Amino acid sequence: MMRLQSAVLLAFNFIDIASAHSWVEQLVNVAPNGSFVGEYGYPRNFTDKGIAPFDQESMKWMLPPLGQQPPFITPDNLLCHPSQHDPEQSPDYPRLQVAPGSIIAIRYAENGHATLPGGGTGLSGKPEKGGTVFVFGTTDPSREETLHDVLNWNGSDGSNQRLLLTAQNFDDERCYQLGDQSPLAKSRRERFPNPVPGQPGSNFEIFCETDVQLPRQMEAGKPYTLYWVWQWPTAPGKDANFPGGRDEYYTSCIDVDVVEGLVPAQPLHPLRQQDPIPTAVSDFRSRAAITSSPLALHSMPGFGPVHATERRAGPGKGEFTAA
Template sequence: MRGIRQATVAALAAAPVALGHTWIEQLRNINDQGEYVGEYGYPRGMVSKTDPGFNGFSMNWELPGPNAKGRVFIDESTPLCHTSQRKQEQSKDKYPRLQAAPGGSIAMRYMENGHVTLPNNQKGKPKNGGTIFVYGTTEPKGDETLVTVLKWTQDGQGGDKRGKLLATNDFDDGRCYEKNDTPISQERTKSDPNFAMGQAVEGTPGNYPLFCETNVQLPKTAQKGKPYTFYWVWQWNTAPGGADPGLPNGKDEYYTTCIDVDVASADVAMAADAKQKYALGPQQDAMSVAVSDWASRTAIMTDAIKGEVGPIFSAKPTGTPSATGRPPFLNSTMPAPTAIPTLTKRPSISPTLLPGNDNMVTVTDTVFVTVTEPAATQSPPSAFTSRAAHSIRHKNGVKFRGHKHK
């Protein structure tokens, strides 16, 4: 039995790196001393890595993702939640919602999957593994879109005002790691050893990777007896400008997890002696305390819209073909071309002699100027007319050179 358990732990330690992506795997309440307390909680549609049938897409939700038909930037239709997380349902009885108290602090835990210990695997990525934005609402929608939620603000007045931004954390919480031979993994394994549940041995090296965590506070106004919804949004976009030669215009890359918690009284949610109701084996770890700065986390990037590299909030060209079939602009950072005038000369009236000066002739030409808009904003053809008066001297029998009409 011990051999099987150790083999399972080893397999789990290796699996996340191969998958390469991230989602919330468990939630814990944090008491005033920074300790995890109460029972475990889980996101909607939870599937553990140890469950039969688990695969890389069971929980991973990448946006715009593989179903975006080649698009590398999000748009108004990009769905926020995984297909299995669009309803307020838990997947199984063994993966319940977290019981959380109004005003209580919560740790949302996830594997770093190489984004911390192997940060150079992909070019053009933000520091500290990018930014986690946590949004909250009591009015979730099954067809929630990412763009709708990114517009929510801390004061609750952004976008459609159904929710608000609750927290911004760097992806790297400062202590998490995968088990590998990189210097950062080796250092953190020593400073914060971790173990599979039931295998902790005082003074020995840890045998289990350590979850990262996002720290967020459930609003004090959350009503007891009702669910409260969190949207965990990880922004890990590739910057434009050539850091990644294969993506000169940059690329959007988001990962999300949709979560409900049951709002309960503090004596229920924060009970230090609460027992684990479900035996989940090595899916859990033995870490008992939150990161040291759990109550004061800050992030490098605090505005999700500023971190967006596509055209959705800036109206920059996308680099994709236009609806008219014309070639796209070469780079999403290029300004759209200005209007290009097309000049067309038309016959004008005859030259007019100015009174008092028989050496001066005024020639009036009618010039039609057609302005052609860029393909993306072209309106029906239009023209405007200007009259240009040209004065020339007609002296000593010099003939007028130009158009002369009766």
């Protein structure tokens, strides 16, 4: 039975790597000692990929859309997946309960973008470490939120209503999937074994995570909205199909419920294929990013729609380092 389950998990993870991009799959509170604690939480209108039939388009939200040319975001690109415009949860996939100032882990599958050379098979010009994840927070969400607007949030208006909470590399230096046979993935499986509880010798994938300290000013009894934004562009001069580079973002929209104090609880709402790792990455308090500003990309020489039809010999000075 154990061999059968391991084979199913291997096939399951291989399918993910071959065909999927990434979205937020789960949230969990992180205790001061780094342990995951309490009930899990989920994005708006979440669908579990471990329950068939699953269509990744129900969760994946790519900006700009594939049909948009030139391939750069515009002011009218809506931030959230159509199913996530409103603050609604799917049955059995509740909001995470959080305390003001607490640290949470936002978890997602790496799908080879962290461990495969170049971020994936046949890709050129992708950033190191799988690009950057930005997490924004607000007490005043809008169903008409646009990516263009949110990338400019920095709390400079003094209201603390629209904040950039963190910028971190997509790759947390630990995550992997079982179907990934790259040298880096194999090394991580050896360094960070993740056995299924009660099944010695088994192993499971480890999600990547974005570790976020929430604002201390959050008001108990009210929801708080998080926007997880993964920036995964193509550099100019690296791909003949995109001479001026290419924007590529993936987003998940999330609400959490703010409470006075967290009550320890056994999780009642795990994923069908639940990653059993019990702790956050060791540097969960000090995660960083190669690119810390959401706007740095668009000041890169040679990047943008004005260069979309140019033929360039290589990247210009000051451009991000592609993997």
